[in-house]
Amino acid sequence: MDFRPTEEQAAAAGLAARIFGDLATHDRLAAAGTGSDAELWKALTTAGLTAAVEDVGLLGLVLLLEEQGRTTAQVPYAATCVYGILPVAGHGSPEQRARLLPVLGTGEAVATGAFPARGRITASPDGRLTGTAPVVPWLREATHVLVPDADRALWFVRTDAPGVRTEPVETTAPWSAGRLSLTGAPAERLGAGDAHDQVLAAARTAFAGLQAGVCAGSLARAVEYTSTREQFGRPLSTNQAVMLRAADAHMDTEAIRVTAYEAAWRIDEGLPAREHALTAAWWASEAGKRVVHTGQHLHGGMGADLDHPVHRHFLWGRQLDAYLGCGSELLAELGALISAEEPDTPDTPEAPDPADLADAPDAPHVSGTPEGDDA
Known part of the structure; x- marks a missing residue:
């Protein structure tokens, strides 16, 4: 496995980070309400970041969605890519690709x-x-x-x-x-054929990548807050309990990221990846909600403010948890998939009874224990 991004993937992720960072500000997100930010969506499509998904692959898309998740940018980027561009590019007819990919790439x-x-x-x-x-x-x-x-x-x-x-x-x-x-x-x-399973695996992986960004953004806000907020004359971040919660959240975020990377890499390489996509989805669902709860909790009373930026990460993390499916459902599906693919284990022949061997014609002598022979 090689998770190192290509030069093209790294350039696209860097450009996405700048666009999301410049335009997905707290004030603009608040103004967007439940709708998308039309100016931000135009900036992404004009920069070619939507059409580029066909070239940078699923791993490249995961990197781009991480940047969206860090800011909870209010645009239909993940949905258009995993349910539009990638399925059409991978499973569409030549006519469908020629007709649909250009308008999906431009945001039309x-x-x-x-x-x-x-x-x-x-x-x-x-x-x-x-x-x-x-x-x-x-x-x-x-x-x-x-x-x-x-x-x-x-x-x-x-x-x-x-x-x-x-x-x-x-x-x-x-x-x-x-x-x-x-x-x-x-x-x-x-x-046709297994297109459904391939699209579902890619979608689970992509939304897991989005969750990795949401969690990273939530944790970054918590680290900044606890490093500057003082209690009893010292920063909150110096308290052992705070450090442990933040460390656990960091490890959870990294687990989401690496499993999403692995699933995306395998899909791009044409390797079997259904189990890996389910694993990434499980981590994103289970660990994701732990991280966004930690991010809000470490903000103390500020975390209860519905207008605070960290609350958006909390909402997105819980929504992704619900959208990917609860952990028990994903584990049940993963277990059924693994058990269905495991070959039947041949029955181990039962060892013969020594008494049966002793009674058999021309059977060799079967002795008892050494102690019995000595007796």
Whole structure:
């Protein structure tokens, strides 16, 4: 494994860090409310950071999403990349790639995904979808939705198509989420075979990378606060309990990061990665909520202020925990996957009974213990 970014990936991550750092300020985030920041989204697409995902791969996208997570930037970047650009580039027909990738890259089109669908949507033989997806992130901003049907086939649906209805849904984090209702909605098929599993693994990995950034940002704010805030004449950061909480949060953040890197690297290399994506998702879900709780807790009374910047990290961390799935669900899926792939262990032949050997024709002499022979 080699997690070192390429020159192109490092350059893209550096540019993303500057754009997010300059534009995803606390005042702008507060002004955006539950919607996206149109100016920030334009800056990202104009800089080519959306279209570049096709070239920098999933590991490059994870690096970019870390930078978004550090600032909790209010743009549909992760959704457009993992449910739009990467699936179309990897599974679309030549015509679909030529038609969809340019508009997704420029931000003219915004994609999201109705994952996990849990079999709620069915497709007719002529490609019309019926069913509902209760919560779809960034649906209010989206022009296209990637929808898996009950047979795990993937379909692209336009939000302005007949038979498509969207309703706003408020979630923990301000992600412009909505409820998607389909009634015989026309759709186009995207990919075949194991495309569903590949898209799901990539999405889990990407959102785990986003969580790594959210946690890193939360921890950085906590470190800054406890280093300057004094109690009894010394900084809070000198208290052993504070140091231990921060150290645990740092280790959790690194675990999220490294498992996301490993899953992304394997997917980019074309290696089996379903278990690794589930592992990254589990760390992002379980450890992520621990880190954002720690970040808020270490701010003391300030952490209870809903307008404090650290509270956004808390909301995003909890939302990502819910979106990726609770830890027990992910572990159950991972366990089922591992057990299904393990080959059957051949039965070990049972050792023969010495008495049976002694009674057998032409059987060799079977002695007792040395002590018995001496007796």
